[in-house]
Amino acid sequence: MDVIELDDPTDAQIREWHGVLTAVHAADPAGDPAPEPERTAAGLLGAEPGSRQRLWAVADGDRMLAVAALRLPGEPGADRPAEIDVRVRPGWRRRGLGARLLAVAAEGLRADGRSSVIAQVLAGTPAVPFLESHGFECVLTLKGMLLQLDEVSPERVARLVAEGPRGYRLVRWRGVVPDEHADALAHAKTAMADLAEYEGTPWDAHRVREMAEVVAKRGDELYTVAALAGDAIAGFTEVVVPADAAGRAAQYDTAVAPEHRGRRLGLWVKAAMLQWLAAERPEVREIETDNAGDNAHMIAVNEELGFRVERESREYQAAVSALPTAG
Numbered sequence: 001m002d003v004i005e006l007d008d009p010t011d012a013q014i015r016e017w018h019g020v021l022t023a024v025h026a027a028d029p030a031g032d033p034a035p036e037p038e039r040t041a042a043g044l045l046g047a048e049p050g051s052r053q054r055l056w057a058v059a060d061g062d063r064m065l066a067v068a069a070l071r072l073p074g075e076p077g078a079d080r081p082a083e084i085d086v087r088v089r090p091g092w093r094r095r096g097l098g099a100r101l102l103a104v105a106a107e108g109l110r111a112d113g114r115s116s117v118i119a120q121v122l123a124g125t126p127a128v129p130f131l132e133s134h135g136f137e138c139v140l141t142l143k144g145m146l147l148q149l150d151e152v153s154p155e156r157v158a159r160l161v162a163e164g165p166r167g168y169r170l171v172r173w174r175g176v177v178p179d180e181h182a183d184a185l186a187h188a189k190t191a192m193a194d195l196a197e198y199e200g201t202p203w204d205a206h207r208v209r210e211m212a213e214v215v216a217k218r219g220d221e222l223y224t225v226a227a228l229a230g231d232a233i234a235g236f237t238e239v240v241v242p243a244d245a246a247g248r249a250a251q252y253d254t255a256v257a258p259e260h261r262g263r264r265l266g267l268w269v270k271a272a273m274l275q276w277l278a279a280e281r282p283e284v285r286e287i288e289t290d291n292a293g294d295n296a297h298m299i300a301v302n303e304e305l306g307f308r309v310e311r312e313s314r315e316y317q318a319a320v321s322a323l324p325t326a327g
């Protein structure tokens, strides 16, 4: 069995890769919808803008047994962590395939001048001992929450929107932020201090636009609702509706700037988002969100809106110098 690198995946290789994802999903159901073949193909054929990726597989003849994708945001040597995802067919685990792919990916990280790498995994799955035995440490715990929209009363949402705090006004946009709000949005995103520090990259207008373009390039639609205090964004929330929505939308960032906290702005922008989506995208039946386990305020806001905890995931990080070498 060899480790092969996929520079330009063929249709057959994309099908094999998708087969591995499907088998892994069936064995470790996370409450997520099953992977879609089109999405797998799009992900393999092009990295997200502003990012490069390298792909490897362990194959027995034409059949893939395990796959690994390494996402490299920014230029080679950029001071941003890369992201690794390794998946091994359930019947082929504990034979060192995952470790082989990780070692090959570690060489890729060194070749790209990276100093750290992250992985997001579900708590309570084999990924935890796998990563912990390879130099990774847990840096963040995330609570995956789900809101069933048919359980949300439109009257209650309308009341929450009407009861917004004085001195603020709501604005909303689809896709890339309008120029007049771009700097203010970058400033507000920096208010998500925990995540910003952890990612190590400050937000600016360019990065805010780049993130929205990444979503659009995938064919997904980004919705943003913000509360303005004068020209400043005091708080905002973002939801992405995937192209093949299948009824589930994803909560992206929500933040309230420190000087505006304690006025229920988080609840206000989120309620306004629910109202907008109900009118604009009635096919959306549920919204999923990940919250840092120690973010009690955000979790409380979500619970007030009716979100329920579904699963716990963890972000792991390793210094590339701590990773095993291939060979």
Ligand SMILES: CC(C)(COP(=O)(O)OP(=O)(O)OC[C@H]1O[C@@H](n2cnc3c(N)ncnc32)[C@H](O)[C@@H]1OP(=O)(O)O)[C@@H](O)C(=O)NCCC(=O)NCCS
Pocket (backbone or CB within 6 Å): 024, 028, 084, 085, 086, 087, 088, 089, 092, 093, 094, 095, 096, 097, 098, 099, 100, 119, 120, 121, 122, 125, 126, 127, 128, 129, 130, 131, 133
């Ligand atoms: C996590 C995963 C990639 C591990 O793949 P694998 O090929 O079984 O891992 P390896 O055989 O290379 O294991 C290497 C070491 O990791 C640890 N490990 C892996 N799975 C483990 C488990 N279920 N329980 C305890 N330790 C485990 C062990 O130390 C193991 O060495 P050992 O077998 O000599 O004891 C695989 O279980 C998987 O695909 N899970 C689902 C997808 C996922 O969560 N991926 C992680 C994203 S990075």
